Amino acid sequence: MKKITRRALAVLLLSAAIIFGMTAFVLRYIDEGSDWALYFARANAGAGGELRDRNGVVLASFDATKSAFADDAETRVACYHVTGDYWNRTGTGALSAYWGSMQEYSLLSGTTKKEPKQFTLTIDASLCRAAWNAIGYNRRGAAMLMNYKTGEVLAMVSLPSVDPINGEAAVADTAFINRCLSAAFPPGSIFKLVTTAAAIEDVPGIFGRQFSCEGEYTIGTVDIHCTGVHGAQGIEQALANSCNSAFAQIAVAAGYNSLYRHVRDYGFLEPLELDGLYSVPGSYRTEYAGDPELAWSGIGQSTDLITPFAMLRYVAAIANDGLLCTPRLILTEEPPETTRLVEESTARKLKEMMSYNVAASYSPQTNFPGLYGLCAKTGTAEVGDGAPHAWFTGFLDDAAHPYAFVVFIEHGGAGLQNAGPAAAAILRAAIAADGR
């Protein structure tokens, strides 16, 4: 029996393994329990919360018995990427970002009930609907509208979208991606605003120089095609013409270092924060690619990628004389925080040029009636897999309606003809909302 007894100690190996495993679990529980619990801290875990837009429209609400979204289907769909859902399917929704602060977790008592917490967003659901309709349900794209004097984001829509109360069966491909934050696209000509800033600061006598365009421009063996034959032009006129030949020369004149520094300093290469939500970084890398690629990158092609949100910040800073009011998604009484993103003189000059763009090239009377002080830039980004992406970005230089905007339509065609009308509709809706 003694022999058996000794061998029986082997059973304790199993016990030891269990003790070891349980210890490992308890340590992980202490370390990660908060993440685990809050990920699933749903309504029935005790706490409650509500998400509203700036006018009090309920976007999402949950309490001990139910979890709900906006009553109106169009609001649910248009605001889906702002709201997010209870299942964390889109990573960049307010529900996902503020879940933790609507719930309470402690190691001792787990998730606990507290006063239902209300979040009021800077979003205006009616403007989201307007933006969603402006792009059109059958197109893919993104639009953002922001008050550049306060940093409040009034609209953020991404298409295709999702009605969160429906199941996943009818969800369009990539619909859970928030194209404003979570995807970066070739910018095309809107990138000329960055190249221009680099030239203003780093190319001496830029405003005295003339750039010729014969319909294309050849660097080494590479032809850079232009949309027209623009002849000799100054940088203002070249921007208004969106002349590729001219900007190829300007980019090479500014050089890689200057362009890269501007792209980096304007935040295009880093994840950018919108009150707890983060964008993906863009890209700009032509360091060793030689002049032809540098020229392409100066007109927003090559490997350039930016997010709509990064562009919005940039034009918002230009509108505010180079000072960026930190973008906000949660409505507060606190005064806006500002940081200098663009040199003041550069910003003023860019604003002037963007205003000239509209007057000289965008037929404001027919295309943008009633939009006083519109400063903008179009973009038509050539892509390998179909029609070009359409961009339109800018702002209203109007103290009564200080709005910066960006509209992006995936494979939407020419920027002015496709993204332009959508931007106009959003701005008109915003002005109308100010009147109410």
Add this chain to the structure above:
Amino acid sequence: MTVSKYALIVLSLMIMLRCIRSMLSDRYEPETWASVRFGRESVPVTHWENLIGRSRTADIRIDREGIERIHAVLKRRDNGTWMLYDVFSRGGVSVNGENVDANGAEVLPGDAIRLGNTSLHLQDMSEARRDALDQQRTSAGRKVSPALTLFELTLFELLLLLQHLCTAPRAQTMSIALGFAVLILLEWFCYYAMRLIGRSGFEVETIAFYLTSLGVSVTASAAPQDMFKQTVLILLAFVLFLLLGLWLRDLRRTEAARIAAAVCAVALLGLNLATSDTLNGAKSWLSVAGFSFQPSELVKVGYVYVGAAAMDKLYRRRNLFVFIVFSAVCVGALALIGDFGTALVFFICFLVISFLRSGSIATVFLAVSGAAMAGFLAVSIKPYIARRFATWGHVWEDVYGAGYQQTRALGAAAGGGLFGKGAGGGWLTEIVAADTDMVFAVICEEQGLIIALCMVLAVLTLSFFAVRTARRGRSSYYAIAACAAVSMLMAQMALNVFGSLDLLPFTGVTFPFVSRGGTSLLSCWMLMAFIKGADTRRGGSFVVRPSAELFPSERRLQEKNAAAARKRKGGRGT
């Protein structure tokens, strides 16, 4: 509600602490059955099965020339007679001059036994002497009153019931109350029945009832409509526990039925394999007359029953070989059924039994490497197993797919904190199979981490107790069976808990006693009978006859001898 939450934790800790003190720290003296005299020395015989030899691990250690390290086995039979077996000794064994082989020979008190060139005498012990020695042993439950522990458990159950009555749907309150009431009555009935037959060791039952009451709580939260069924199953499980325990009292009978048990087990698995349909990737359910059960659960009991062996069998290779074949059939059948979790539980139990029987680490290594190869084969043949391995450690990367259950288990477990949300206050029970596969997390969420850990501690306590009692077990059959039973419970618990918490791949086996599911409950209660079988403390277990009492077969033999003596006397008279 809040007060009851903390009270439940305090009661849990008190119950566990009292059981641990009583089971693991009380004095536990050996029994004495006879003595062996050689030369001037006399050694007490403290087991029914004793290894005689020169080795330190021999039970009767005789350090004389001509005696092997392991020389012979001395075994007491149920009827009080003794058998001597030769265990491959070179020096030989003889009784009254006649050689003894591995089949053994009967030894009567006073017979001249020779091991090599040493002669011994077996001195049997009278009933009165046995009784006197027994009186000096510490009786079970003397230091820690089992009644008080049971009283605490009753309070624990009443508080659980109270919590359920606050949260359960109105229509179900009656059946929930009935379930708890039956459980409490059963406990006290069991306690008084044991007292009536002079048993005061009640810790194993207390732990089983403690876990069962948590299981009742899980049923009340997750499937209150099944409460009545669960109650009936608890009664049935308890009856089976008693019946198996009573059956195990008689070692000869127990051993004789091993072959029959093996045949039944294989037949059950075969029937399962032949008739049942695939459910959730495994064909582990068998429906009989509308009542579905998992044969593999019952086979667990049969496996331990067949796997354990008395010492005279341990030294026969044929016996071990038969066991290995039986194991291979069981594990193979389970793999064919697709129940790889249970197959793994069986395999771990196989390792424990084969190591206890052979003591050979090489055998264990061989078995493990064989199983590893079989495992790789299974992973490559069955894609869903490979998927589970792929998910393991990455559950948060696929919260809506492969990591669905584990992430929810973790989320709910953490949501409960240390003190829990109260019975019926969790959301994990809405998830499919939460009340079986993720039951640790369900208890974690509803009763808090502390009680969930108590649950694990309860099973661990049983394992420490089994190892402790194995030292004093009468027969290696009981010692091996107890160790095998706790290994099975622990393996099952580890796979269940660690699988649901992403520390191991998810397997979907049940947590002993707590997971809802009738067959599992039956088998767990029956495994308890094996643990009780090794408990030889004075008044420790109903499965063990007190040493002072004459055994029925012993009494019959004595009466027969007496009658024969009278007849001889009478014959001489005429």
